[in-house]
Amino acid sequence: MSGALPTFVIVGAQKCGTTALHAYLARHPQVSMSRPKELDFFVEDGNWKRGVEWYRGRFDPEAVARGESSPNYTAHPHIPGVPERMAELIPDAKLIFMVRDPVDRVRANWIHTYSNRVEHRPMREAVLEPGSEYVARSRYHLQISRFLEHYPMERILILEQDELLSKRRPTLKRVFGFVGVRENVWRETFKEERLETSARRRKTFVGALAARHISPRMWRRVRHQWPLSKPFEHPGMDEELRAEVAELVREDVARFRELTGREFSSWSV
Numbered sequence: 001m002s003g004a005l006p007t008f009v010i011v012g013a014q015k016c017g018t019t020a021l022h023a024y025l026a027r028h029p030q031v032s033m034s035r036p037k038e039l040d041f042f043v044e045d046g047n048w049k050r051g052v053e054w055y056r057g058r059f060d061p062e063a064v065a066r067g068e069s070s071p072n073y074t075a076h077p078h079i080p081g082v083p084e085r086m087a088e089l090i091p092d093a094k095l096i097f098m099v100r101d102p103v104d105r106v107r108a109n110w111i112h113t114y115s116n117r118v119e120h121r122p123m124r125e126a127v128l129e130p131g132s133e134y135v136a137r138s139r140y141h142l143q144i145s146r147f148l149e150h151y152p153m154e155r156i157l158i159l160e161q162d163e164l165l166s167k168r169r170p171t172l173k174r175v176f177g178f179v180g181v182r183e184n185v186w187r188e189t190f191k192e193e194r195l196e197t198s199a200r201r202r203k204t205f206v207g208a209l210a211a212r213h214i215s216p217r218m219w220r221r222v223r224h225q226w227p228l229s230k231p232f233e234h235p236g237m238d239e240e241l242r243a244e245v246a247e248l249v250r251e252d253v254a255r256f257r258e259l260t261g262r263e264f265s266s267w268s269v
Contacts, residue, residue: 003056006034008067008094008179009086011147012074014137015108016098017161022069024172024190030181032063036216038070042085046072052089065179074143078133087150094179095151099256100161101267102138102249107237109134115200115232117208124241135248141256158260165193201229242268 010018019037026033040046041055059066073082074097086093099105106127113119119126127134136142147156157178163171168190177183203211207228211219223229237245246269253269 002053002061004059004061004063004066005052005056005090006059006066006068006093008065008096009073009090010067010069010071010096010098011082012071012097012137012143013099013105013140014071014075015105015112016071016100017159017164018069018071018098020164020193021096021098021159021175022067025067025175025179027187027189028065028176028181028185030064031179032060032066034058034066034068037068038072039068040070040072041068042070042082042089043072043079044081044085045079048085055089065181067179071137075133075137076143076146078136083147083150086147091150093151093155095147095156096159096175096178097140097144097147097156098159098161098164099140099264101264101269102140102253103237103242103245103268105138106134106245109137111200111234115202115229116211117203117205123235123237127241127245135245138245138249139252141252141259144256144259158262160264162266199224200234202232203229 010021012018022033022037025031035058039055039058041048041050047054058068072079073086076082107123110119110123110126113126114123126132144156144158157175159171159175169186172186172190173183176185201224203223204227207223210228211223214222250269253264253267257264
């Protein structure tokens with residue numbers, strides 16, 4: 001039996017800084033982070049069928065802490081059964097759940113899926129569709145409460161994206177302590193902004209085909225080149241749409257604030 005199971009998992013939310021946190025953690029000498037980042041192992045239609053030995057093989061057994069980051073783990077009800085599978089296999093794991101303004105997250109999510117040619121509809125039509133996955137992923141209480149059926153709150157770290165942006169050193173110190181490695185580790189590369197920018201391009205048909213047949217690392221090297229991708233305008237959310245999305249998540253946001261005891265005062269909801 002080779003490899004080892006993870007000791008912690010970044011479970012989401014999508015477009016809340018999970019890629020940046022994964023990269024920072026990977027630079028800690030006591031941490032082994034999976035390659036690729038998003039293993040989607042506990043997704044039934046993802047890599048669950050590959051089996052536990054495949055999953056164990058993604059991690060260094062010698063590392064003090066081992067982790068992966070799959071935002072699809074918090075996409076209930078569109079991707080069901082994740083907490084149950086996770087609790088059965090890694091019941092002692094710690095979880096990190098990253099959040100941001102839920103309305104801003106919906107917009108970023110649409111830009112992400114549109115750029116990947118997964119989405120073709122205009123933003124309003126896509127995000128206001130009844131049962132919209134965009135809205136569901138921004139219902140943070142809904143998502144994390146399902147994990148709380150299996151994991152105690154003290155083993156779940158709620159992290160706001162802005163904390164990683166504006167207070168990176170103390171935030172990383174807190175994350176390192178949470179996953180059980182040396183806290184006072186700092187590298188110059190931690191100063192790098194590792195968040196996606198307005199320069200994000202949309203895959204062409206050729207790019208979408210190529211991305212399915214090359215490694216994620218190779219795709220990152222070539223993704224900005226024509227004919228694999230092209231620039232596109234990143235639309236904002238008009239006030240009417242922002243208000244409609246805010247109303248759809250308002251009750252969940254109130255419950256999330258109550259659960260966490262945090263104000264999230266910068267949020268628009």
